[in-house]
Amino acid sequence: MKSIFSTRPNPLSRRDFLSLAPMGLAGLGALTTLAKEVVKPKLFSGPSHPSQFPGKAQQVIVIFCSGALSQVDTFDYKPELIRMHGKPLPGAERLVSFQGPNGALTRPYWDFKPRGQCGKMISDLLPNIAELADDLCFIHSLTNKSNTHGPAENVMNTGFVIEGFPSMGSWVNFALGSLNENLPAFVAIEDPRGMPQSGPNNWANGFLPAAVQGVPFSSTKPIRFLNRPESISSDTDAAVLKTFREIESAYQSDYPGDDDLRARLESYQMAARMQLSVPEVSDISREPENILKLYGADSANGTKAAFARNCILARRLVEQGVRFVQLFNGAYASGGALNWDGHSQLESQYNVHGEILDQPVAGLLKDLKQRGMLESTLVVFATEFGRMPMLQAGTYGRDHNPHGFTAWLAGAGVRGGTSYGATDDFGFKAAEKISTIHDFHATILWLLGLDHTKLTYYHNGIERRLTDVHGKVIYEMLG
DSSP: OOOSSTTSSSOOOHHHHHHHHHHHSTTHHHHTTTSSOOOOOSSOOSSBOOOSSOOSOSEEEEEEETTOOOGGGTTOOOHHHHHTTTSOOTTOTTOEETTEEEEEEOOOSSOEEEETTTTEEEETTSHHHHTTGGGEEEEEEEEOSOSSHHHHHHHHHHSSSSSSSOOHHHHHHHHHBOSOTTSOSEEEEOBTTBOOTTGGGGGOOTTSOGGGSOEEOOSSSOOTTOSOOTTSOHHHHHHHHHHHHHHHHHHHHHSTTOOHHHHHHHHHHHHHHHHHHHHHHTOGGGSOHHHHHHHTTTOSSHHHHHHHHHHHHHHHHHHTTOSEEEEEESOSOSTTSSSSOOSSBHHHHHHHHHHHHHHHHHHHHHHHHHTTOTTTEEEEEEESOEEOSEEETTSBSOOEEOSSEEEEEEETTBOTTEEEOEEOTTSSSEEESOEEHHHHHHHHHHHTTOOTTTOOEEETTEEEOTTTTOOOOOGGGBO
16 A cells, blocks of 8 residues: 555654654643544434434533532521421431531521512522522432432432443433534533532543543633644644544545544544634633623622633533533532532531622523523533531531432423422421432433433443433423
């Protein structure tokens, strides 16, 4: 076979090519697509895959509160908890939970008020989100398999306790593909304070093709290695890409039907396109002053302003066709200082976190709605588990509670102004229409036009899926 190098103008030596290839398309580091072999999806193929049936949602934004947001201080109103303040939990007077013994029942630290036309009781901790009660569909009966942050985050974002399983965003990307060939289909936006507990596992591809994993970047943390190094000229960069095309062509001739190298080449091409598209979509300075003000991006609180810019970035990404955006609020374990893990000083810490979360998220919902984007965008608000209705003994905080907690949905196909399921009188355990995270995932997939029982991938002798062998769609939440 004729050498592909001999036909190129100004050919590179093999040594030069091998030394320049890793640097030539710097976006390679962004997608990390060489971490694993890329294989052809079992059920779906092509750059944009059809849904299994018409779904009302075309795109998803997941707002994830890392650290476990307290349901009894935010969205789960319990008059009996207020009435029994200072008394032991009936039937569990000596309850020992994750970090030890619990004390007396403790009323919410913030007052609850009826909100919107639906009259939903929501606390004053999040007044801007509360104003949008008529657009939100709450689920109050969620349960988790783990009471530890990392494994519980894994369950909420991958469906499994242990690491190594694909994230929800990767499953959606695998099934539906991208709406914009110049941007990744799945983006993870880290909190300005740092990475969540489980880190990249929250947006990993697991055993799915590497190309479907999330690409992490934010308004404060750009994609690593995206820009071409100054030492590499644009001509050399183009020459490397052209060489890859020639290698792929020759390889395909010898081994027809083998898609591995083609998939790798496509990742290089995507990285090259991202060098132009990502800086543009990330440029929040293009937003008018009224939008910055709506989100709180003009706040004197630097962390709030940075999170607000992340929320604007989420909207801009969806606006440009990104299929799945994961937006984190709260960072790694920090005793509650940087996330919602309020073990010792819940009231003072939540006052800080509430200000950071509230206006930006409300601004995102309002902005999506005023642009007509909420009709096709599903917004998911979640956390890994809830918190106890009692204080931990000797503290002013609440311990972990996987037995009953709250999440909500808004947007495409969702029944706004409604609630599903309930915890007991004290917000301790799910008591009515008890739901698993598998049910929650099945419902999200259904809104996207995907049957969770049919979205599978054969791995190590098993047909794997996001919902394992469980899950049922919660039709009562659907509009």
